[in-house]
Amino acid sequence: MIFKIKKDIKFSNFYKKLNIFSFLLIIFSIIILSYKGLNLGVDFKGGTLIEIRSENPEISIGELRQSFLKMNLGDVTVKRFGKANDYLVKIELSNSKDENFIKSINDKLSSDLGSEINFRRVENVGPKVSNELLKAGLLAISLSLAAMLFYIWIRFEWQFSLGAIIALLHDVIITIGIFSFLSYEINLSIVAAVLTIVGYSMNDTVVIFDRIRENLKKYSNISITDISNISTNETLSRTLITSTTTLLALFSIYIFGGAILKGFSFAMIVGVIIGTYSSIFVAAPILKYTNVSQKTILKDEDNKEKY
Amino acid sequence: MLYFSKFKLITIYLIIIIISLFFFTNFIDKNNNFFLSKKVNLGLDLQGGSYLLLEVDSAPVIKQNLQNKLISLRKILKENNIKYLDLKIKNQSITFATSENEIEIFKNFFYDKDDLFNPYYAQYKSHEMDLIVDKNIVNITYSKYGLIEIKNNSLDHSLEIVRRRIDEVGTKDPTIIKRGIDRILIELPGLDDPNRIKNLLGKTAHLTFRLVSDGDENFGSELLYFEDGENQLKVNKRVIMSGDNLVNAQPSYDNINSQTIVNFTLDRTGAKKFGRATSKHTGKRLAIILDNKIISAPQIREPILSGSGQISGNFTFQSATDLALLLRSGSLPAPLNIIEERTVGPDLGEDSIKAGSISLALGFLFVILYMFLKYKFLGFIANASLLINLILLIGILTILEATLTLPGIAGIILTVGMAVDANVLIFERIREEMTNVKSNIYAFDIGYKKAQTAILDANITTLISALILFFLGSGPVKGFAVTLGVGIITTLFTAYYFARHLSSIYVMRNKDKKITI
Numbered sequence: 001m002i003f004k005i006k007k008d009i010k011f012s013n014f015y016k017k018l019n020i021f022s023f024l025l026i027i028f029s030i031i032i033l034s035y036k037g038l039n040l041g042v043d044f045k046g047g048t049l050i051e052i053r054s055e056n057p058e059i060s061i062g063e064l065r066q067s068f069l070k071m072n073l074g075d076v077t078v079k080r081f082g083k084a085n086d087y088l089v090k091i092e093l094s095n096s097k098d099e100n101f102i103k104s105i106n107d108k109l110s111s112d113l114g115s116e117i118n119f120r121r122v123e124n125v126g127p128k129v130s131n132e133l134l135k136a137g138l139l140a141i142s143l144s145l146a147a148m149l150f151y152i153w154i155r156f157e158w159q160f161s162l163g164a165i166i167a168l169l170h171d172v173i174i175t176i177g178i179f180s181f182l183s184y185e186i187n188l189s190i191v192a193a194v195l196t197i198v199g200y201s202m203n204d205t206v207v208i209f210d211r212i213r214e215n216l217k218k219y220s221n222i223s224i225t226d227i228s229n230i231s232t233n234e235t236l237s238r239t240l241i242t243s244t245t246t247l248l249a250l251f252s253i254y255i256f257g258g259a260i261l262k263g264f265s266f267a268m269i270v271g272v273i274i275g276t277y278s279s280i281f282v283a284a285p286i287l288k289y290t291n292v293s294q295k296t297i298l299k300d301e302d303n304k305e306k307y
Numbered sequence: 308m309l310y311f312s313k314f315k316l317i318t319i320y321l322i323i324i325i326i327s328l329f330f331f332t333n334f335i336d337k338n339n340n341f342f343l344s345k346k347v348n349l350g351l352d353l354q355g356g357s358y359l360l361l362e363v364d365s366a367p368v369i370k371q372n373l374q375n376k377l378i379s380l381r382k383i384l385k386e387n388n389i390k391y392l393d394l395k396i397k398n399q400s401i402t403f404a405t406s407e408n409e410i411e412i413f414k415n416f417f418y419d420k421d422d423l424f425n426p427y428y429a430q431y432k433s434h435e436m437d438l439i440v441d442k443n444i445v446n447i448t449y450s451k452y453g454l455i456e457i458k459n460n461s462l463d464h465s466l467e468i469v470r471r472r473i474d475e476v477g478t479k480d481p482t483i484i485k486r487g488i489d490r491i492l493i494e495l496p497g498l499d500d501p502n503r504i505k506n507l508l509g510k511t512a513h514l515t516f517r518l519v520s521d522g523d524e525n526f527g528s529e530l531l532y533f534e535d536g537e538n539q540l541k542v543n544k545r546v547i548m549s550g551d552n553l554v555n556a557q558p559s560y561d562n563i564n565s566q567t568i569v570n571f572t573l574d575r576t577g578a579k580k581f582g583r584a585t586s587k588h589t590g591k592r593l594a595i596i597l598d599n600k601i602i603s604a605p606q607i608r609e610p611i612l613s614g615s616g617q618i619s620g621n622f623t624f625q626s627a628t629d630l631a632l633l634l635r636s637g638s639l640p641a642p643l644n645i646i647e648e649r650t651v652g653p654d655l656g657e658d659s660i661k662a663g664s665i666s667l668a669l670g671f672l673f674v675i676l677y678m679f680l681k682y683k684f685l686g687f688i689a690n691a692s693l694l695i696n697l698i699l700l701i702g703i704l705t706i707l708e709a710t711l712t713l714p715g716i717a718g719i720i721l722t723v724g725m726a727v728d729a730n731v732l733i734f735e736r737i738r739e740e741m742t743n744v745k746s747n748i749y750a751f752d753i754g755y756k757k758a759q760t761a762i763l764d765a766n767i768t769t770l771i772s773a774l775i776l777f778f779l780g781s782g783p784v785k786g787f788a789v790t791l792g793v794g795i796i797t798t799l800f801t802a803y804y805f806a807r808h809l810s811s812i813y814v815m816r817n818k819d820k821k822i823t824i
Contacts, residue, residue: 099506099509120651125646128362136779137779199771237735242725249673249674252670253720261713265717
């Protein structure tokens with residue numbers, strides 16, 4: 001027979017230190033974002049992206065760069081991508097008027113390097129489309145935040161909503177800040193990742209909040225700090241198990257899912273870790289700061305009965 | 308929460324069986340049966356292919372339409388005895404100057420709903436054109452709805468031509484649809500190199516036959532380049548005949564001059580025009596002009612009355628085939644610009660499928676092992692429900708004939724990771740209840756009941772994200788939203804019906820034993 005040791009961690013002891021830490025991380029993220037900005041990909045900035053596989057392994061990345069330089073295509077970046085002779089090339093220019101734009105690049109490259117160059121993937125996005133995609137992406141993120149706000153507002157009392165939204169913004173800002181810090185590319189799939197993080201972070205917070213609210217009804221004379229501790233402990237194994245299985249799935253995408261999904265899975269991994277942390281150490285303390293007590297929910301239930 | 312009526316059980320398992328059948332149709336190679344042919348479509352990023360977004364440049368069409376309007380306007384002004392000055396087209400509008408009295412006369416006429424010059428669109432409650440009067444200057448522009456009509460017309464027409472051209476090339480299962488008011492979306496699965504199609508779509512293919520001007524004749528002439536971009540020739544602006552009169556065009560080989568040519572056949576009007584012109588101008592040179600570039604300018608040796616002729620130029624067989632194709636399919640009303648292109652080679656698609664499958668298999672394996680370690684027998688229930696979940700998810704995607712993309716596969720893997728959450732919430736709750744109550748059955752029952760709100764809350768938040776992504780996302784990302792969204796529904800179903808039933812059997816069999824979770 002196995003007796004589980006009752007978990008009794010005083011999470012509230014760490015609230016202050018970790019909140020300062022989170023606050024600094026957010027400030028740091030905002031500073032980096034405003035000074036360094038984001039490395040927007042072809043989807044949002046326009047331009048041309050080409051994934052190249054050279055059949056001749058002796059061609060060096062330097063030779064490739066040199067060859068692109070000769071074509072006068074504006075700003076060109078060449079970097080390794082996945083396997084040894086695979087490269088990802090980003091060109092500032094996108095050309096909608098000249099339908100031979102891509103072909104001429106391939107021809108020049110092949111003749112210059114004296115070897116067949118295989119274009120495995122080409123993405124050419126004009127300025128108009130990239131502008132629209134950027135707007136749609138921002139709209140999607142703002143809409144999902146608004147939708148979450150609305151959902152939590154009808155589900156919980158305002159103190160809980162505030163906690164959940166602050167935790168959510170915390171997760172999104174820090175994730176984007178990390179992308180800015182590492183100069184990782186932001187493309188359409190990163191927006192998808194951010195939206196999923198929004199959903200995941202909310203999910204994690206809501207599970208703990210649900211328990212806190214339940215315990216507020218159950219224990220009539222315990223402070224919110226203790227109730228937060230009890231509730232967090234009670235839901236802790238769920239929080240850890242779910243994060244673990246989600247991270248197992250994400251790491252398997254990150255490691256085995258190929259180069260294209262690297263950015264997406266990286267964003268998700270960061271988001272899940274921060275999201276789990278924030279539900280315990282950001283969302284729950286807000287309840288304490290906003291003086292949530294048994295009265296908070298009683299008042300709400302009184303109101304409900306009146307109407 | 309643990310009791311299932313017979314009817315309910317039959318329904319649950321019937322749903323599972325039926326949807327699972329569609330999971331398996333993906334592996335059956337039968338295409339003539341309505342049910343068996345259902346398969347998950349692979350997105351362009353997985354099977355390779357080209358996605359093109361074209362924008363119709365309607366400025367030339369508007370200009371052309373204004374020119375036609377100008378001609379009829381001149382006639383109308385004359386008929387109504389309105390004196391005018393300085394009638395011209397400027398910045399997509401027609402302007403002229405006249406006296407204030409005459410402006411009133413013109414206004415009456417302009418807003419006459421039955422007149423054909425400025426048609427009234429009842430459905431928009433608007434005229435085709437707007438009138439702005441500034442002192443004695445009249446300014447006529449297309450109204451908002453007039454522009455919409457023009458754009459719609461040129462989009463419909465362009466779509467038709469684009470479809471003909473792509474069909475002639477013969478790619479497999481192309482998708483060609485309208486997007487918004489001035490865009491055409493094209494998906495060409497399996498196409499490795501879209502360059503030929505891009506070239507064919509990049510030409511409006513406006514063909515004209517015009518006489519070459521004599522040396523010193525400047526009036527009504529213009530200088531045009533040959534296709535090589537070096538040589539020039541002065542040609543008359545008057546069009547003898549245009550590509551509209553062509554009924555057929557085919558590439559062919561001219562044995563006498565040993566060169567590739569394009570043979571064409573004209574309709575009756577075209578044949579008459581061509582016969583008349585070639586009789587009148589025998590001995591002169593006739594320029595054959597495609598999109599303002601001269602292909603060739605042969606001499607008219609004898610009148611051509613048969614209604615058929617040939618175009619020579621420096622053709623390869625490929626370029627002659629393409630020119631014939633362009634002429635057969637007709638000219639585009641407006642130039643098309645490619646504003647977005649995404650092409651994935653088939654080998655990269657295959658690599659992506661491989662990588663996606665491996666990471667799905669491994670992710671699934673890791674999660675299953677972890678759940679076994681964590682929950683022993685209940686882990687078996689969670690894993691069985693995860694497996695059913697995965698089969699249902701792919702089954703539903705098959706029924707919807709949804710498009711599976713690489714991010715879509717990522718969505719499935721993510722579902723695998725997050726789906727166990729529902730069962731974890733329940734098991735953890737049952738574990739807690741077991742410390743409070745004696746009866747196993749009661750603990751399970753309460754556990755399922757109490758976990759309900761948390762599970763619903765948790766899944767609704769993710770569903771909201773998936774929905775927003777579905778409506779605002781594009782292409783591959785949409786595929787992610789679909790798998791994530793469907794995954795939530797199958798997760799809720801398997802946790803609350805399938806896994807709950809397994810748990811109830813388990814707890815009934817072990818109601819008096821000690822259960823450790």
